[in-house]
């Protein structure tokens with residue numbers, strides 16, 4: 001199986017890697033071309049969980065979405081202690097081989113997820129506190145630096161030192177010091193080879209510009225070795241020195257709504273690591289917005305999405321989003337997704353994720369068109385007036401929580417409460433029938449009881 | 462009337478294995494055939510396209526579940542389960558009676574049907590043969606099952622067993638009557654439901670072979686287009702299971718499909734095919750792919766050399782496909798062309814149509830990556846489910862080819878050889894015995 005070739009193409013002309021197609025400040029247009037992927041910016045990438053975009057198996061990712069970049073955290077791969085970390089030792093080579101990521105999507109490696117789960121321990125000068133699926137541990141900065149050449153991500157983000165609490169007066173300088181130190185290690189030790197050219201993004205901290213101005217100044221000296229900036233506070237994009245303007249800017253700021261995305265586009269962000277697609281999907285919400293607004297529609301303020309848990313969708317054979325051409329909308333309807341949600345069938349979230357990704361992809365295409373036409377500011381105002389400012393509230397239950405999601409929600413309560421009581425042993429068959437029963441039981445005897453009147457059997461009296 | 466055409470294409474000259482082409486309202490399938498269970502209208506996170514990519518053209522839905530959710534009214538409004546799940550191929554549904562009896566302690570079976578008190582408000586409720594059929598009419602499945610009086614085969618109460626068997630025959634008559642009513646959705650006025658849906662009877666009689674024979678005789682007389690052997694896979698000894706299947710297939714007409722309900726473990730499939738059964742359904746292959754909290758058995762991958770539990774740390778650094786011989790999209794190398802169709806008469810997948818973007822191209826997934834995902838990300842379950850279903854479908858396709866080429870006994874031997882990696886000492890006695898009974902000596 002030759003999967004190695006995917007990463008081997010270095011950009012022929014370094015200037016071709018990222019090209020600004022508009023003014024360098026304010027909302028900007030660009031084109032990032034790396035390996036086999038071309039991304040017109042502003043655009044988005046999707047955060048992964050354990051190397052997979054939640055709900056999207058690789059075929060659906062490749063054939064049904066336009067996700068051109070995937071944000072992967074090393075903390076998802078290192079639960080075992082060295083030297084037994086599978087991904088460090090694999091014979092086949094890269095992160096791409098390990099995750100079998102289709103070549104249509106860039107892999108962007110970072111240390112931690114966005115947003116990261118608060119860790120018990122703090123970072124040190126030489127290590128990053130992380131959360132693995134088997135608990136908290138420290139990731140030596142050396143490990144991160146040394147695996148890059150082996151994992152060969154298309155883009156690697158320098159590690160930021162971000163404490164879990166709001167940093168005090170003295171913490172700020174230490175954050176800058178460590179982030180600078182760790183970036184230097186990454187830059188010095190990651191060397192281009194015949195078949196791998198690293199593309200390193202320097203992290204910018206969620207601090208005032210003044211607090212990290214020295215560090216940002218030093219980036220201008222390293223510009224030849226840098227391929228981009230990863231902004232943990234997108235507002236910094238407006239204050240960057242001119243020398244850095246040519247670098248692509250990725251927001252790791254977790255923009256939580258299209259309105260926030262637009263604001264960050266205005267600041268000059270090029271790439272968004274967008275978590276809210278999956279958040280909406282998990283909530284059972286089909287995103288439903290267009291930029292700047294649908295042509296034929298009334299004037300009342302519209303929600304940004306439709307909660308498909310609602311019973312009113314049970315017989316609605318319309319698409320998840322009006323005029324949407326995604327697989328879920330072409331081939332399925334609201335009634336099916338509503339049914340699957342209520343039945344807690346995983347396919348519900350698969351279809352929602354495909355649809356929601358498409359909505360976002362179209363949104364960014366429209367944003368680029370708007371910038372090109374020079375009507376961005378007006379369009380943002382139209383969008384802001386037409387749509388509600390917040391994402392719809394989560395009402396229904398999400399998918400069963402697993403691994404990182406489970407921990408990231410913190411708290412001590414049971415996340416997956418048992419929705420059933422144990423059956424009596426009498427008359428319960430064994431083997432496959434028993435499993436069949438388990439499934440039915442899992443879906444909730446109580447709900448079943450409530451649903452009996454729904455037509456499964458007849459009422460006698 | 463019947464809405465299927467069953468054409469026997471080959472018979473094994475040694476065993477009772479058969480190969481057939483079965484034409485159903487939503488396309489043709491070939492037997493022997495494995496049918497995956499999409500309980501509530503979807504299969505463990507797969508899209509209908511992904512299910513098609515495994516080679517599936519006939520899957521199960523459960524009447525009990527669809528009857529509760531979305532319910533008959535919604536099913537009528539949106540015109541059935543095919544429309545609900547956008548599945549262009551065939552669907553088979555059970556009667557719903559089994560779940561009813563098993564789930565509700567208070568259920569009692571009377572001549573009228575399955576009676577129980579609503580756990581919600583204590584109202585007496587009733588599931589009759591007529592209502593079960595009416596529900597399956599609303600679902601619109603291509604194959605529907607009669608309501609039967611099913612009790613555990615392991616029950617020692619012969620009298621109750623006989624009562625259940627005879628009642629199942631009487632209920633079959635009521636089901637047939639309900640099914641012979643004019644179909645309001647029929648293309649030609651006056652046509653009955655039987656012209657678009659196929660009612661199968663279910664042979665009962667526990668482990669008592671005489672009782673099974675009596676049931677076969679009575680039910681065969683009723684002339685349903687297909688016949689199921691029910692009440693098995695409930696924990697009986699495998700020896701008894703094989704005897705029952707054999708006793709039934711001996712009596713059943715050659716020209717009708719035979720469906721053994723609830724069977725799907727690979728060895729069971731192979732032996733049952735040898736005994737003359739054609740169709741199987743089982744949740745094992747898909748259940749086992751994902752989490753199963755009490756039993757901790759998720760992460761199981763079916764391969765030609767047995768079942769591998771990919772949660773085992775052995776696989777953390779195994780960068781080979783789940784099964785190197787498997788042709789499913791999960792196992793095929795990244796971006797390799799879509800898997801070939803399982804057989805010549807199968808309908809092309811819907812994604813082959815113009816305007817569709819799904820390619821079913823290979824994904825190049827490794828055991829190491831499944832190990833990394835399993836039980837932590839649902840994508841791991843999707844991938845493993847897809848592989849397991851494809852594997853079972855392919856196993857039956859291979860069995861069919863062997864029957865057609867009249868080399869089925871050799872195929873059976875190869876299967877066991879590979880499954881137990883040459884260790885004949887591990888061959889299960891019941892399988893050796895049952896196969897000997899149809900002329901194949903595994904240990905020869």
Ligand SMILES: [Zn+2]
Nearest residue numbers: 324326329355
């Ligand atoms: Zn859509």
Ligand SMILES: [Zn+2]
Nearest residue numbers: 787789792848
């Ligand atoms: Zn496979």
